[in-house]
Each structure stands twice: as structure tokens, then as C-alpha cells.
Amino acid sequence: MNVIDSTPLPLIGAETQLRADAVRNRARLLEAAARLAAEHGAAAITMESVAAEAGVGKGTVSRRFGDRNGLLQALLDHSERQFQEAFISGPPPLGPGADPRARLRAFGPALLRHERTHLGLYLAAEPVAERRFSVPAQRVRHTHVAALLHAALPDADAELLAHTLLSSVDVVLVDHLIRNHGMSLERIEAGWHELVGLMVERA
Amino acid sequence: MNVIDSTPLPLIGAETQLRADAVRNRARLLEAAARLAAEHGAAAITMESVAAEAGVGKGTVSRRFGDRNGLLQALLDHSERQFQEAFISGPPPLGPGADPRARLRAFGPALLRHERTHLGLYLAAEPVAERRFSVPAQRVRHTHVAALLHAALPDADAELLAHTLLSSVDVVLVDHLIRNHGMSLERIEAGWHELVGLMVERA
Numbered sequence: 001m002n003v004i005d006s007t008p009l010p011l012i013g014a015e016t017q018l019r020a021d022a023v024r025n026r027a028r029l030l031e032a033a034a035r036l037a038a039e040h041g042a043a044a045i046t047m048e049s050v051a052a053e054a055g056v057g058k059g060t061v062s063r064r065f066g067d068r069n070g071l072l073q074a075l076l077d078h079s080e081r082q083f084q085e086a087f088i089s090g091p092p093p094l095g096p097g098a099d100p101r102a103r104l105r106a107f108g109p110a111l112l113r114h115e116r117t118h119l120g121l122y123l124a125a126e127p128v129a130e131r132r133f134s135v136p137a138q139r140v141r142h143t144h145v146a147a148l149l150h151a152a153l154p155d156a157d158a159e160l161l162a163h164t165l166l167s168s169v170d171v172v173l174v175d176h177l178i179r180n181h182g183m184s185l186e187r188i189e190a191g192w193h194e195l196v197g198l199m200v201e202r203a
Numbered sequence: 204m205n206v207i208d209s210t211p212l213p214l215i216g217a218e219t220q221l222r223a224d225a226v227r228n229r230a231r232l233l234e235a236a237a238r239l240a241a242e243h244g245a246a247a248i249t250m251e252s253v254a255a256e257a258g259v260g261k262g263t264v265s266r267r268f269g270d271r272n273g274l275l276q277a278l279l280d281h282s283e284r285q286f287q288e289a290f291i292s293g294p295p296p297l298g299p300g301a302d303p304r305a306r307l308r309a310f311g312p313a314l315l316r317h318e319r320t321h322l323g324l325y326l327a328a329e330p331v332a333e334r335r336f337s338v339p340a341q342r343v344r345h346t347h348v349a350a351l352l353h354a355a356l357p358d359a360d361a362e363l364l365a366h367t368l369l370s371s372v373d374v375v376l377v378d379h380l381i382r383n384h385g386m387s388l389e390r391i392e393a394g395w396h397e398l399v400g401l402m403v404e405r406a
Contacts, residue, residue: 129329133379160371160394163380167370168363176336177366191363198401 026064029054030078033071034118042120045072076118076125080137083114087144100151101200107145108169108192112185115171122171133163141166152200161199168195229267232257233281236274245323248275279321279328283340286317290347303354304403310348311372311395315388318374325374336366344369355403364402371398 032054036044047068051058065071092098093106115122127135133142146162153161167173169192177183235257239247250271254261268274295301296309318325330338336345349365356364370376372395380386 123332126332129326129375132375134383157390157394157397159384160380160391161398163376164367164371164394164398167373167376168367170370172332172335173366173370177363180337181362187360188363191360191367194360195364195367 025060026074029056029061029064029071030075033075034079037075037118037121042072042124045075047071072121072125076121076137079114079118079121083111084137084140086110086114100148101196104145104148104152104165104196104200105193107148108165108196109189111141111169112174112189112192115169115174116185119171119175123175126172138166149199156199165192165195165199168192228263229277232259232264232267233278236278237282240278240321240324245275245327248278250274275324275328279324279340282317282321282324283343286314287340287343289313289317303351304399307348307351307355307368307399307403308396310351311368311399312392314344314372315377315392315395318377319388322374322378326378329375341369352402359402368395368398368402371395 029050033045033050036049036053045068047058047061047065050071051061054061061071065074087094087103087107087110089095093102094110095103098106126132132138142162145165146158149156149158149161149165169188174185174188177188178185232253236248236253239252239256248271250261250264250268253274254264257264264274268277290297290306290310290313292298296305297313298306301309329335335341345365348368349361352359352364352368353361372391377388377391380391381388
């Protein structure tokens with residue numbers, strides 16, 4: 001076994017530079033993919049089309065994301081992280097600073113608008129039934145809504161009510177209502193406010 | 204083209220007898236399949252095992268249901284129809300005769316118990332995302348709950364609230380909560396009553 005036993009001093013500047021480049025390149029590829037998805041739908045995202053859009057070779061995209069599935073997953077993570085930042089640390093009333101009731105009211109419309117913007121991506125990434133409630137993104141959303149509900153309604157079963165609130169704006173349900181039943185997004189947002197109102201106005 | 208142009212008189216007695224036999228045979232096979240599912244889970248249902256359980260040849264099961272998928276679908280229809288009969292024409296408070304609020308309260312626990320009894324079957328038959336809200340069984344449930352909500356709350360958006368109520372006891376969610384979070388069925392039933400209470404007590 002060949003072990004290099006000299007321990008080099010960490011070259012902090014160089015390493016940071018390398019990482020910053022990698023992060024920038026990754027972000028550039030994800031932005032290219034997001035543009036394609038926004039303009040032509042998630043189906044338009046291929047390793048080739050993202051490489052062309054970003055002006056790099058296909059090999060660069062493959063080295064970064066492995067395959068198309070890895071690319072879509074990274075794009076979804078990127079998109080979900082933006083939404084998470086908005087509700088965890090963004091400006092009120094969605095972010096901290098507003099009272100829990102106001103934050104709950106703001107959450108539904110923000111979620112609906114975010115998922116409509118990235119609709120093709122979220123529908124393409126819809127997990128199989130067994131994983132629907134355990135994928136990390138869903139768990140972060142649930143933890144957040146349950147915490148707000150618990151703060152607003154200490155005696156309620158916040159864990160269950162949070163599932164109910166999130167299910168009411170499930171991306172597959174909303175797409176079904178809009179596409180197959182001609183419902184407007186405004187009506188679905190009003191439904192969110194009605195439901196939150198029923199929950200928090202009783203306190 | 205060879206057309207038989209003599210029109211025979213309908214042999215009502217014989218035809219009825221034939222149909223009655225076919226219906227009885229079909230029911231016998233479905234009951235055999237339901238016994239297997241209850242005792243050993245949905246995975247134990249194969250064309251062979253159902254034939255053996257019913258004491259017939261495999262060809263009889265194939266002629267009736269085509270393949271395993273057809274058999275599972277027929278079994279699910281059979282099970283769902285029993286539940287439909289209970290809430291559409293069964294005794295109150297689930298069936299007609301009780302007021303809409305009482306029928307709504309009774310619906311959740313009845314659905315939860317029905318789906319727990321046939322859990323393997325319902326999980327095996329969980330539709331893909333695009334069809335989750337449009338399969339006939341789901342539409343019948345939704346129409347029923349929306350009608351009760353509309354009767355109890357004429358000013359509410361009954362169509363949306365009905366989706367919310369049904370999503371709160373979705374079979375995949377309930378299984379996730381029981382299996383992965385150790386929740387009791389009693390707590391989930393209490394959650395149903397809390398949610399219905401929030402909706403109908405405001406009126």
C-alpha cells in the first residue's frame with residue numbers, strides 16, 4: 001500500500017480559489033438548466049442542451065452531475081433551497097419577524113407561486129408513493145409549517161395539521177385542479193387562506 | 204359476409220341462469236383473493252394461488268381477469284364498492300339519515316378502518332401521480348365529501364375543502380405516519396375529528 005506520509009501545509013488561498021471556481025461553474029450550469037426549463041419545460045433539459053446553453057462541452061456537464069437524473073435532482077435542490085431560504089431567513093411575512101399566523105398565511109401563496117414557476121421540474125421529480133412524505137424537501141417544509149402551527153395553536157395536533165395544510169397545496173393536486181378542472185390559482189390561494197383562517201382564528 | 208338472419212327469441216331464463224353463474228363464479232374468485240390478501244398480504248395474490256384457493260384451474264382465473272393486474276383491479280373495485288355502499292346507502296351516521304356534520308365525522312374513521320383492513324391492496328394499487336386525483340374511486344369519495352361539506356357549509360369552497368379532508372387521511376400518508384412515525388390510528392382519527400370540527404363548528 002502506497003501512502004504519502006508527508007503532510008503538506010494546507011494551501012488555503014489556492015483551495016478556496018478552486019472551490020469557488022467549482023461552485024461558480026456548477027451554479028452556471030444550473031442557471032443554464034433553469035433557463036431551459038423555464039422556457040421550454042423540464043423535458044427540454046438534457047446533458048447536451050444544458051452544455052450548449054452554458055457554452056461548455058457535454059463532458060463538463062457529465063463530470064458535474066453524472067447523468068440527466070443527477071442534473072434534474074441538482075436543479076430541484078437548487079430551486080428548493082431558494083424557497084427554503086425565503087421562508088427560513090427571508091423578509092417577513094414569509095420569513096422571521098412576522099407573527100406565526102401571518103407567516104402561515106404567507107407560506108401557501110409563496111409555495112404555490114414557487115411551484116408554478118418550476119412546475120415541470122417539480123412534476124418530473126414527484127417521488128414514488130412510498131417516498132412522498134419522507135423526501136428531505138418535504139420534511140423541511142413540514143417541520144417549518146408544524147412549528148408555526150404549534151406557535152399559533154399550542155393545543156392542536158400541529159404535526160397532523162401541518163400535513164393537512166401542505167397536502168392542500170400539493171403540486172400534483174394543484175396541477176390537477178388547474179389543468180383538469182379549470183380552477184384559477186387565485187381560488188386555490190383563497191382556499192389556503194380559508195383553511196389557515198379556520199385553524200388559527202379559533203385560538 | 205355470413206349473417207345469421209333468423210332472430211331467436213330471447214331465452215330469458217337460460218340467459219339469466221348463465222349470468223347468475225358467471226357472477227357467482229366471479230364473486231367466488233374475488234372472495235378467494237380477498238382471503239389470501241387478508242391472511243398473507245397483497246403480494247400473495249397470484250393467478251395460481253387464487254385458483255388453488257378457489258379450487259379451480261388457473262385457466263378459469265385467466266379467462267375471468269386476464270392477468271394479475273386485472274385481478275388486483277377487480278379486487279380493489281370489489282373492496283371499494285363495499286365502502287361506497289356503506290357511505291352512500293348504508294346505515295347512519297355514515298349513510299343517509301344523519302345530518303351532514305355527523306356523516307362527515309363518521310366518514311374519516313370509516314375510511315381509515317376500511318383502508319387499514321385492505322392496506323396491502325390499496326398500497327399496491329396506488330395510482331401514479333398524474334392519476335392520483337382522477338381515478339374513479341377517488342372521484343366518488345370526493346363528490347360525496349364535497350356534497351356533505353356543501354350541505355353543512357353553503358358559503359365555503361366545498362370542492363377544495365373536500366380535497367383537504369381526503370388528503371388528511373390519504374392511505375400513503377396514514378401508512379407513513381403509522382409505520383415511520385409510530386402514530387396510532389386513534390391519533391389520526393382524532394386529527395380527522397379536529398379538522399372536521401374546525402370546518403363545521405364555525406357555521
